[in-house]
Amino acid sequence: MAYPSDRKYTKEHEWIKAEGKNATIGITDYAQQSLGDIVFVELPKVGAEIAAGKAFGTVESVKAVSDLYAPASGTVTEVNAELATAPEKINKDAHGAWMLKITLKNPDELASLLSAKDYEKFVSEEGGQ
Template identity: 75%
Template sequence: MSYPAELKYTKEHEWIKPDGDLAAIGITDYAQQALGDIVFVELPKVGSEIMAGKSFGSVESVKAVSDLYAPASGKVTEVNQELATAPEKINHDANRTWMIRVELKNPAELNTLMSVSDYERFIQEEGGH
């Protein structure tokens, strides 16, 4: 499993990739592996608002549903349409399969998120339980 350094991470295993006032959001390799084969992704509509720490959608395997939590607040500018018919893309390449793009409301929120080294330490601890 790999975790790119340019991403920021949440404790709920989402990543966010900032690009100025915009950012892409997805789930980590760790999350996709824990979920197993992903069969469906429920995502918000373009134009809707997401709030840091709140659910913005869900991801389903055959026998489990997990909420997706927003790493930061913002307005959804784009939704990855490919995932409607090919959710397995997340399993194949979680790091590069973005789910939504947002216009950040407060880019400073990203400072509260984990860096790659923090995240790697976090999942090691979590996996140890």
């Protein structure tokens, strides 16, 4: 799997794509593969504050419950409502099926996240995909 280089990644398997102060967040293809069939997503509401490294929601597959961790701090401006009724879209296209759009509190936070290349290396060591 080639991970898009237009975004950054966390070791908890979220991605974040920033354009200026605005950013989009989702989970990685590796995450959706590890989870299996995703059947439930719980996301914060528009206006909620999320904090880097802290849980902001939950994703559940048939078998597993997993917390979602914020790659960066900010205020939620948009939530992908489609995922409430069609969570399987994450399995089909994890890098396209975004979860949140946020206004970044501090865009510098992204500097500490993994590049696509580093993330790919990280998951190949972690799971041997």
